[in-house]
Amino acid sequence: MYYSNPVISGFHPDPSVCRVGEDYYLVTSSFEYFPGVPLFHSKDLVNWKQVGHVLTKTEQLDLKNAGSSGGIYAPTIRYHNGVFYMTTTNVSSGGNFYVHTDDPLGTWSDPIYVDQPGIDPDLFFDEDGTVYYTTSYDASGQGAYQSRIDVKTGKRLSDVTLVWKGTGGKYPEAPHLYRIGDWYYLMISEGGTEYAHMVTVARSKKPDGPFESCPYNPILSHRSLLNSIQATGHADLVQTLDGNWWAVFLGIRPIGYPPHHHLGRETFLAPVSWTDDGWPIIGDNGTVSETMPAGNLPLQAKPAPQVRDDFNGTTLASYWTFLRSPIPENWSLSDKSGSLTLYGSPVTLNEASSPAFVGRRQQHFDCRVATHLTFAPQQDGEEAGITVFMNERFHYEMAVTRIAGERKLIFRRRLGTLWKIENEIPWSSDSVILTIQADKTDYVFGFSESGKEPFWFGKGECGLLATEVAGGFTGVFIAMYATGNGMRSISPAHFDWFDYQASDVE
Structure with a gap:
């Protein structure tokens, strides 16, 4: 064995x-x-x-x-x-x-x-x-x-x-x-x-x-x-x-x-x-x-991993974590039944602080992650989505936001002092499925409506989030987040479910 x-x-x-x-x-x-x-x-x-x-x-x-x-x-x-x-x-x-x-x-x-x-x-x-x-x-x-x-x-x-x-x-x-x-x-x-x-x-x-x-x-x-x-x-x-x-x-x-x-x-x-x-x-x-x-180890059957979290419980599953000390008013499992609700604070992912952030470790090179987001930003700067996060200086995100009175879906990369929205389109719907497909070299970001295949919208290299580039002692997290980009949001972001599925070849 x-x-x-x-x-x-x-x-x-x-x-x-x-x-x-x-x-x-x-x-x-x-x-x-x-x-x-x-x-x-x-x-x-x-x-x-x-x-x-x-x-x-x-x-x-x-x-x-x-x-x-x-x-x-x-x-x-x-x-x-x-x-x-x-x-x-x-x-x-x-x-x-x-x-x-x-x-x-x-x-x-x-x-x-x-x-x-x-x-x-x-x-x-x-x-x-x-x-x-x-x-x-x-x-x-x-x-x-x-x-x-x-x-x-x-x-x-x-x-x-x-x-x-x-x-x-x-x-x-x-x-x-x-x-x-x-x-x-x-x-x-x-x-x-x-x-x-x-x-x-x-x-x-x-x-x-x-x-x-x-x-x-x-x-x-x-x-x-x-x-x-x-x-x-x-x-x-x-x-x-x-x-x-x-x-x-x-x-x-x-x-x-x-x-x-x-x-x-x-x-x-x-x-x-x-x-x-x-x-x-x-x-x-x-x-x-x-x-x-395995020698004499009494090997047990390996349980099938849970792919979807529907957020139907009263507490978060043990693999979910917050970034630094959590702020209670930033999140809720009860404000909308069967959803994780995040309320964007003034804090962004670019700060060494406590944003509205609920994430889990990426544990496989080849994996597919998706979440269903319901979010209707009412103020400029309000933003919610999904991030691939190493630290405040190195991360990628795909999100719904409001810029100059217009609701948009964006893909953005932050790499050290380099920061850019790589892609954006107008977005009128209140809901969207955000998907990340990962392998050993790249993250590919896509969005879709329910029941449809993703439209691939952006790409980021895994190596640019590596410890050898980004520094530190941690590893990549994939997280749901919300921010008001300098102010507190008035619009809740509801995440109805979150899927994490490792490739069968892994």
Whole structure:
């Protein structure tokens, strides 16, 4: 039996995993998107279902001042004595903190902050009850720093000390501490979360070191290799019921030459083997592929994906997110039954703020997205439509708007300082179906009336929204949005349904 990588596609970086009995729970970074820290569940480590988010309340997650690729950095999830813990960093507000719960599918606690600098925090519960908090100092670039804390209060019980500098690669980060047998293993990532990314490990007889570096480092890296998966790193280990070890980690799938990636950093899976002298090695001598042997994993049937969201519920599906802290008056599921209603605020997609924006990650290169919009703009500047969005400086959109008293349908591209409406036509109808057809190289935008094939209206290159061009740590979102372009709209935008369909060949 084999499985396919990535196991969670699209923008889901910095994975962390824990096992409770036969159940696995996994979290990833979310940066400036709300709710924060997507939460997944699996029975086999391969087939994951998103079951919610960890940070669902504004009291837990303040993103008002988060710039692009700010907000929530790498989380760690752990389970100890019947309690789940998730620790992370809000780099835009408050620093390092953790939350906890008895039920991961329920509400998590308010944040408990830890007075410790750095990012990528890790919680380790030792057998004697001591709790170790380990972070990486991003600014100094020196390595993994550690303290002991009171897990009930977050208060430090010791000074923060440097425990391992790594092997010399830049940006030693993403520390995770484990006790396996008689050894404490400290695993980190080095080289930066780009093409030189790698995972390294050290061990000690004590949790605070001194740590001895693994002679086989890096234990995972695709640097300088001709492989369809690149930038592998930021790993976390988990032991299955049968005693075997596996690793989840991030990677990218670049396109073209020079290589570029737009789906973001994704979550991959690989087996872990152990050398005769007791060191872990991830994958096939530190490398992985898109098709991997499943070993003894009890592979489950993969459920058919849901294509259409009719917005008939009282809450949004777990894959929908807002851009930064949501503003309640900007959206509603009840103002028009069976529709998502957006009310355009003065904020546009060109600002690092909180527009009326409800989006989902693009998770497949080849996909078709469509939504039915009902919108009758009454004021100049009112606009609503669909966007392919990397950040406020790089995005494409197709929308209905009103310009100089005339209602129009437009296709627009924003690429850095270059901004242009590429196509526009008069539009008299109150409703339209907006469609995006994507492949590895292009987004093609079209519109239609109900029951008719789209008229293709504009095109944008995927590569111009790639991280190598647009920068940052996130990936492409496809979103419904509305704006008053500097003023609050008086005209609601009703999205009656939204389709996301991946190609069968994917």
